[in-house]
Amino acid sequence: xxxxxxxxxxxxxxxxxxxxxxxxxxxxxxxxxxxxxxxxxxxxxxxxxxxxxxxxxxxxxxxxxxxxxxxxxxxxxxxxxxxxxxxxxxxxxxxxxxxxxxxxxxxxxxxxxxxxxxxxxxxxxxxxxxxxxxxxxxxxxxxxxxxxxxxxxxxxxxxxxxxxxxxxxxxxxxxxxxxxxxxxxxxxxxxxxxxxxxxxxxxxxxxxxxxxxxxxxxxxxxxxxxxxxxxxxxxxxxxxxxxxxxxxxxxxxxxxxxxxxxxxxxxxxxxxxxxxxxxxxxxxxxxxxxxxxxxxxxxxxxxxxxxxxxxxxxxxxxxxxxxxxxxxxxxxxxxxxxxxxxxxxxxxxxxxxxxxxxxxxxxxxxxxxxxxxxxxxxxxxxxxxxxxxxxxxxxxxxxxxxxxxxxxxxxxxxxxxxxxxxxxxxxxxxxxxxxxxxxxxxxxxxxxxxxxxxxxxxxxxxxxxxxxxxxxxx
Amino acid sequence: xxxxxxxxxxxxxxxxxxxxxxxxxxxxxxxxxxxxxxxxxxxxxxxxxxxxxxxxxxxxxxxxxxxxxxxxxxxxxxxxxxxxxxxxxxxxxxxxxxxxxxxxxxxxxxxxxxxxxxxxxxxxxxxxxxxxxxxxxxxxxxxxxxxxxxxxxxxxxxxxxxxxxxxxxxxxxxxxxxxxxxxxxxxxxxxxxxxxxxxxxxxxxxxxxxxxxxxxxxxxxxxxxxxxxxxxxxxxxxxxxxxxxxxxxxxxxxxxxxxxxxxxxxxxxxxxxxxxxxxxxxxxxxxxxxxxxxxxxxxxxxxxxxxxxxxxxxxxxxxxxxxxxxxxxxxxxxxxxxxxxxxxxxxxxxxxxxxxxxxxxxxxxxxxxxxxxxxxxxxxxxxxxxxxxxxxxxxxxxxxxxxxxxxxxxxxxxxxxxxxxxxxxxxxxxxxxxxxxxxxxxxxxxxxxxxxxxxxxxxxxxxxxxxxxxx
Numbered sequence: 001x002x003x004x005x006x007x008x009x010x011x012x013x014x015x016x017x018x019x020x021x022x023x024x025x026x027x028x029x030x031x032x033x034x035x036x037x038x039x040x041x042x043x044x045x046x047x048x049x050x051x052x053x054x055x056x057x058x059x060x061x062x063x064x065x066x067x068x069x070x071x072x073x074x075x076x077x078x079x080x081x082x083x084x085x086x087x088x089x090x091x092x093x094x095x096x097x098x099x100x101x102x103x104x105x106x107x108x109x110x111x112x113x114x115x116x117x118x119x120x121x122x123x124x125x126x127x128x129x130x131x132x133x134x135x136x137x138x139x140x141x142x143x144x145x146x147x148x149x150x151x152x153x154x155x156x157x158x159x160x161x162x163x164x165x166x167x168x169x170x171x172x173x174x175x176x177x178x179x180x181x182x183x184x185x186x187x188x189x190x191x192x193x194x195x196x197x198x199x200x201x202x203x204x205x206x207x208x209x210x211x212x213x214x215x216x217x218x219x220x221x222x223x224x225x226x227x228x229x230x231x232x233x234x235x236x237x238x239x240x241x242x243x244x245x246x247x248x249x250x251x252x253x254x255x256x257x258x259x260x261x262x263x264x265x266x267x268x269x270x271x272x273x274x275x276x277x278x279x280x281x282x283x284x285x286x287x288x289x290x291x292x293x294x295x296x297x298x299x300x301x302x303x304x305x306x307x308x309x310x311x312x313x314x315x316x317x318x319x320x321x322x323x324x325x326x327x328x329x330x331x332x333x334x335x336x337x338x339x340x341x342x343x344x345x346x347x348x349x350x351x352x353x354x355x356x357x358x359x360x361x362x363x364x365x366x367x368x369x370x371x372x373x374x375x376x377x378x379x380x381x382x383x384x385x386x387x388x389x390x391x392x393x394x395x396x397x398x399x400x401x402x403x404x405x406x407x408x409x410x411x412x413x414x415x416x417x418x419x420x421x422x423x424x425x426x427x428x429x430x431x432x433x434x435x436x437x438x439x440x441x442x443x444x445x446x447x448x449x450x451x452x453x454x455x456x457x458x459x460x461x462x463x464x465x466x467x468x469x470x471x472x473x474x
Numbered sequence: 475x476x477x478x479x480x481x482x483x484x485x486x487x488x489x490x491x492x493x494x495x496x497x498x499x500x501x502x503x504x505x506x507x508x509x510x511x512x513x514x515x516x517x518x519x520x521x522x523x524x525x526x527x528x529x530x531x532x533x534x535x536x537x538x539x540x541x542x543x544x545x546x547x548x549x550x551x552x553x554x555x556x557x558x559x560x561x562x563x564x565x566x567x568x569x570x571x572x573x574x575x576x577x578x579x580x581x582x583x584x585x586x587x588x589x590x591x592x593x594x595x596x597x598x599x600x601x602x603x604x605x606x607x608x609x610x611x612x613x614x615x616x617x618x619x620x621x622x623x624x625x626x627x628x629x630x631x632x633x634x635x636x637x638x639x640x641x642x643x644x645x646x647x648x649x650x651x652x653x654x655x656x657x658x659x660x661x662x663x664x665x666x667x668x669x670x671x672x673x674x675x676x677x678x679x680x681x682x683x684x685x686x687x688x689x690x691x692x693x694x695x696x697x698x699x700x701x702x703x704x705x706x707x708x709x710x711x712x713x714x715x716x717x718x719x720x721x722x723x724x725x726x727x728x729x730x731x732x733x734x735x736x737x738x739x740x741x742x743x744x745x746x747x748x749x750x751x752x753x754x755x756x757x758x759x760x761x762x763x764x765x766x767x768x769x770x771x772x773x774x775x776x777x778x779x780x781x782x783x784x785x786x787x788x789x790x791x792x793x794x795x796x797x798x799x800x801x802x803x804x805x806x807x808x809x810x811x812x813x814x815x816x817x818x819x820x821x822x823x824x825x826x827x828x829x830x831x832x833x834x835x836x837x838x839x840x841x842x843x844x845x846x847x848x849x850x851x852x853x854x855x856x857x858x859x860x861x862x863x864x865x866x867x868x869x870x871x872x873x874x875x876x877x878x879x880x881x882x883x884x885x886x887x888x889x890x891x892x893x894x895x896x897x898x899x900x901x902x903x904x905x906x907x908x909x910x911x912x913x914x915x916x917x918x919x920x921x922x923x924x925x926x927x928x929x930x931x932x933x934x935x936x937x938x939x940x941x942x943x944x945x
Contacts, residue, residue, distance in 0.1 A: 052738050053572045058562060060547035060826035062528070074517050079524040081549040087525075094523060132569040154739045190739070190870065195905030197741045197870050231871075239941035240708055270513050270625045272657060274668065350524055350823075352511065389864040391879070393624070393659065393671035394700065396895065398863035398877035418868060420897045422877035451655055451675055472897030472941025474875025 012083075014039045014167035015177055017065070020085050024067060024092035025171050031096060032069040032105035034112060036170035038307050039065040039083065040349040046160030047132065049139040051147060056132050059162050064349045067095050070108035079350055110330030110340070112172035113309030120179040123209030127161040127183045130210055135159050138213060145221040146189040151229035154190040159183075159213075166307070174309035182207055182300065182457065184445060185216055189225035191232050198231035198417075200224045200402060201384070205300045205445020205457075227403065230415050237404055237419035239472045243379030244421060245372050245464055249444045250401055252460030253385035256360045256448065257397045258425040259290045259317045260460075261390035263325070264343070264355040265332035274395040274426075275323065283323045284429040287365045290318040292327055294342050294358030300445035301358040301458035305342065312342035312358060329355050347454040354450045359443050362462030365435030372434050372466040374410040380471055381405040381412060382421060385444070398422050400474045420474035428467050436464035482634030482646065484551070488529050489638035491556045494564060496640025497579055501773055501812060502529035503825045504634045508600040511627040515612050522601060527551065530812065530825045533563045534577050541574045542567040543797065545828040573738070574800035579774065582642045586770040586777045590763040591649040593680035600630050603681055610683045611656065614690040620663060621694045624671070626656030630681070631822050637775040645775050651766060651822065653677050658690075660697035670700030672861070672880065676718075677926050679764040696860060696880050703894035706878050706942025712856030712916065713898060713938040714849050714884070720838070721928035722865040723874050723911070725767075727902040728756070729833035730869035732783050732791070733809070734798025741870070743789045749903055750787035750912040753841050757782050758793055759929070760808065760834030767811070767834040767927035774810040774829060780837075781807055784912070795831040809834060838930035841918025849934045851887035852917050857940060858882040858889060859898055867902055872910070875899020878942070896942030900935075911935055 021037045028035045044059030065088065066079035078095040080087045099105065130138070139157040146155040161183045168176045186203035202224045206212050246254055259275075267273035294312025296302050305311050308330055316324055326336070329344035332355055345356040373381065384402040391397060399421045405412045443459030484502035492498065508522030530547035544567025546559050596603045607628055615622055629652070636646035654677075660670040672693050715723075736742035743749050750756065760778035762768050771777055774796050782790040794802070795810035811832045813824030821827060843849050850858065862876035875897050883890040904910035919931030 047569070050739070054570055055543065055545075055572075055828070056566045056569045057545045057828060058547075058566065060528070060530075060549075060823075061559075062547075062549050062823075062826070064526070064549065066524075071520070075519040077519065077521040077524075079521075079526075081526045081528060082551075091525075098520065132566065136569050154741075190741070192741060195743070196908075197872075199870050236939075239939060241943060270657075272624045272659070272671070350507070350526060352509065352519060352521060386868070387864060387866045389877075391671075391863065393657065393669060393673075394879070394894075395668075396863070396877060396879075398897075400866065400875070418871065418873045420875045420877065420899060422863070422895060422897050424895075451673075453653065470896050470941055470943065472875060473899040473939050474873060474897060 012041070014041055014165050017083060017088065018169065020088045021169050024088060027092055027096055028069055028099065029171055031099035032071065034108050034171055035067065035069040036168065037065055037067050038346060038349055039167045041165045042162060044160060044162030045128065045132065046158065047135045047139055048156060048158050049136065049143055050156045051143065051154055054136060066349045067091055069095055069099055070105055071099050071102035072106055077352065110334030112170055112330065113174040114172055115305060115309050115311055116175045117305070118177040119304035120177065123181055125209040125211055126181065127210045142187050142216060142221055145218045146187055146225045149189065149222055149225035149229065151191050152189045152225045153192045156188045159185040168305065168307060168309045170309060176305040176309050178304045180207065180303060183209065183212060185213060187216065187221055187224065189228045191228040193232050196232055198228050200228040200231065203445065206298050207302055208298055231403060231417060234403065234415040234417045236473050237416040237471055238380055238406065241468065241470045243376035243407065243466065244469050244471060245376055245379065245381045245407065245466050247381065247383045247464060248462055250382045250385040250399060251362050251462035251465045252444050253388040253399050255290050255362045255462055256357060256458065256460040257388040257390045257399060260292065260357045260360040262392050262425065263317050263327055265326035265328045265336060266355045267392045268326055269332050269335050273392050278323050281323055282321050283426060284318055284321040285432055286321045287435055288318055288321050288432055289316065289363040291316045291363065292343065292357050292360045296359045296443065296459065299359035299443045299459040303358060306344040307346045307353050308340065308344040310340045310342045310344065315341045327355050327357065329353065345456055347456045351454045354454065356450065356456060357448060357458050359459035361441060361443060361460060362435060362465060364438035364463045367434040367436045369436055369464045372436060372464055373407055373412055375433055376407045376466055377410050379407045380416065381407060382419065395425050396422065397425050418474055419471050421469045421471055423469040428469055431468040432465060434466045438463035482636055484527060485529060485636035485638040485646065486644050488556055491553060492560055494533065494560045497534040497577060499532050499579055499637065499639035499774060500529050501825050502636045506600065506632045507629065508604055509627060509629040510604045510608050512608060513625050514623065526823060528825050530828065531559050531563045532828060533567050535567050536576065539575065541572045541577060541800065542570045543572055544570060547826045572797060574797060577796050577800045578805060579639045579641050579796055580643055580776045582644065584777050586645060587761055589761050589768050589770055589778070591679050591768055593650045596630055596650050596681055597632055597648065600632060604628050604630055607681045607683060610686055614687045618694060621658065621660045621697055624657045624659040629653040639775065643775050645771060647770050649769065650679055651677060652679065652681055658693040658697045660701055667701060670697050672696035672700060677766050679766060699892035700880050700894060703880065703892040706857065706881065706893045706896035706940055707883065708940060708942045710937035711940050712853040712934060712936045713940070714853055714856065714858045714932055714934050716932040717923040717925040717928060717930045719859050719862060719865065720930045720933065721925040722862065723867055723902060724836050725833055725927050726867045726869045727872050728783065728836060731903060732793055733831045734792060734794040734802060735831055737792055738798065738801055742792055745789050747789050748787050748906045749789055750784045751915040752787045753918055754784050754787045754912060754915055755839035756784040757837040757839065758809065758833045759837045762835040762837060762924065762929050764924060765835035765927055765929065772808040772810040773812040773824065774806065776806045776808040776810065778808050778834065793831055793833060795829050798831045836928045838918065840920045840922050840931045843917035843919045843934060845921065846919065846932050849917055849919055849932055850884055850889055853884045853934050854887045856884045857893060858884055862898065872902040872904065874902055896940060898938055898940050900938045
């Protein structure tokens with residue numbers, strides 16, 4: 001499969017706007033002691049194939065910049081989707097007007113980044129080299145594997161790649177540039193019978209190139225297609241409070257919804273986190289460690305520096321059962337007397353900055369899945385998380401999964417349909433009885449909102465985990 | 475106060491510069507966004523103008539009786555950018571296939587109905603209107619003890635949409651959208667009792683302060699009730715769902731399954747088959763004033779109108795855009811929507827996405843169930859759902875459910891103690907004869923309320939599965 005000569009236009013290098021941004025800084029520094037800019041440009045291509053149609057598209061070619069300055073006691077921001085000297089100048093002028101109306105600027109909380117670094121490693125074999133024709137051929141092969149299973153009447157394959165450039169500068173001298181290449185693929189076989197429809201899915205999302213597509217094999221797709229057919233006749237899940245074993249994808253979602261959102265320190269500053277008084281306390285068993293790591297190689301949520309210019313790193317949230325840290329931007333770090341953790345992120349140049357997760361996961365333990373199921377005795381195994389939502393103030397969580405297996409007398413038995421897990425996070429932590437081994441951490445790709453908006457890519461993962469919670473249909 | 479009713483002409487300018495053969499269409503937006511974010515009663519961030527202007531170009535070609543569609547969206551409005559976008563969209567189309575004959579794009583000269591979707595005060599003075607709204611919100615908390623806003627935001631988007639196509643269509647309209655979020659915290663009282671929170675997160679077309687004090691009353695009551703709530707019961711129970719809960723559940727499933735997309739994949743319900751209770755009339759009505767999915771036209775420029783989906787519980791209609799209509803030899807029903815996908819996510823940057831066929835504003839016609847009080851009486855022994863964590867239905871299987879963030883037990887036909895925790899769930903629609911939300915509507919209230927893209931009364935579902943902590 002070679003690259004066909006479509007000749008897509010290359011995106012412009014955002015670093016070429018550095019002089020324009022510097023000029024804008026000079027104007028704005030008359031009114032404020034601190035100003036920064038984040039410029040962003042996105043490129044990519046995607047293809048959706050099913051048995052009826054094939055739909056290629058390019059990622060929206062969006063580019064723009066957001067200027068941020070500290071006014072009197074608040075951040076003030078202006079953004080433009082036109083990256084040309086006139087538009088940048090107009091945005092700076094609008095910001096200048098707003099700052100002038102607020103009066104003399106005070107110093108913003110916290111220390112600014114002074115990092116000067118660039119990260120721009122493209123994959124050795126980028127998916128873009130396959131071209132649309134190559135992506136279409138791969139998708140049709142995968143769709144054929146799925147629809148070859150009896151009972152699968154329809155299916156959908158989606159494949160895509162993107163490259164996001166981000167260029168950050170601030171008036172303290174920081175200057176970071178990064179290019180983040182991501183690829184994603186998913187196959188969704190649809191099983192239909194007498195008006196009832198079910199599906200299952202196999203997905204990947206990672207940083208890197210086309211070599212990752214090898215993880216979607218005929219065997220995996222066939223298994224997922226058979227699962228979709230089996231779900232047509234699966235029984236509803238058991239309901240009520242019971243022992244639950246979470247599969248790796250559900251464990252990752254648990255990490256994200258419980259000690260991810262709950263430790264985003266803007267919730268601490270808002271006095272909106274039930275976890276804040278527990279900082280330094282034991283909240284789970286000795287064998288439980290939960291971390292967020294924006295530098296995780298290949299992670300869907302991996303970035304090199306955050307949108308305040310701080311390099312990303314691993315931050316332990318729960319270490320051996322003890323709640324040890326939150327996730328910070330410069331303001332929350334200053335408020336709580338600590339350092340930024342590289343978790344200040346914008347969904348895009350149009351969106352405001354919040355404290356956000358990157359890749360959040362539970363580290364492995366030393367049980368096997370069989371041992372966890374035996375220990376559970378009766379309950380349910382939850383498989384393939386589809387969504388989750390946090391409750392930072394109330395300390396509850398909701399996780400929905402596509403399917404599961406009953407656990408009866410210490411053994412996995414019948415398949416059950418989609419369900420929701422709910423409960424209090426602290427109760428759930430206290431009830432954790434075991435975490436399985438895991439040879440290699442694979443993070444699942446996802447998109448996380450702050451509330452229901454500002455979606456951005458995050459990874460989550462972990463091993464199998466045994467605890468207790470309320471389960472119901474969903 | 476006058477609202478400028480002439481749309482931005484972005485799409486027209488792009489169309490004038492296109493040097494390719496038809497058919498094609500251009501959907502463009504010029505948007506300004508303003509935001510206020512607050513922490514407690516302190517403004518922590520002021521944003522705006524956040525300026526965005528861009529367009530999506532769709533190019534159709536025909537080959538072997540099938541349609542090829544190339545689509546590309548961009549913010550590059552330059553002469554060179556338009557030329558490259560046209561070339562790339564055409565090239566992409568070479569890899570597209572769709573089982574339709576010639577697509578009938580809407581022609582010029584059609585009458586587009588008017589619908590109220592512009593908040594004039596917001597349009598004229600967005601920053602001032604948002605500041606006044608937040609001031610009113612804070613004022614509504616004055617004098618209240620042991621309850622306060624912990625954080626929130628209000629985001630206003632002022633958009634000029636324009637559409638052009640190779641048939642000569644040149645149309646457009648302005649619209650406003652307001653996203654509002656506030657967390658209301660209840661605290662104090664007995665030593666050691668943890669705080670309670672009621673989180674409000676809603677999207678509408680306008681800023682309204684007239685009912686704010688009453689709404690804050692309600693939010694404060696829910697926040698207090700969170701602190702004293704009992705565990706939810708368990709079992710197959712009568713459940714009353716108000717319009718805001720239906721607005722989380724219905725659009726994702728109805729908008730996926732009652733469509734040409736679903737029909738093409740043989741997962742749409744058959745016309746005249748019974749998928750709902752006999753008293754259920756369900757419509758797709760993009761002309762409902764102030765609905766966030768309402769507009770004078772769909773995203774291809776076809777005039778909006780009202781379409782019956784279920785008549786007395788029987789399937790009466792399927793929704794099409796121009797492309798899916800062509801696959802079945804039927805005209806578009808005006809249901810082309812951009813910036814949304816099968817997950818129900820609605821992007822405020824609609825030009826970035828190719829159109830799908832999906833629902834606009836869904837309307838459940840009021841029934842004979844009476845007031846909420848009468849629905850509660852009819853439920854007798856069940857629950858009232860005030861807020862779910864996230865109902866997020868599965869658009870394919872129709873399964874929905876979520877954690878009960880706050881609700882009320884119904885005992886002896888009256889609202890009793892607040893309840894919280896556990897899950898409430900079921901299936902939105904199921905084949906004739908199988909239980910589902912649409913088929914198990916025991917009563918439909920008589921007073922409809924608009925909540926985002928659903929105009930509906932409260933409904934009594936008998937039963938739904940409740941999995942709580944009490945047997």
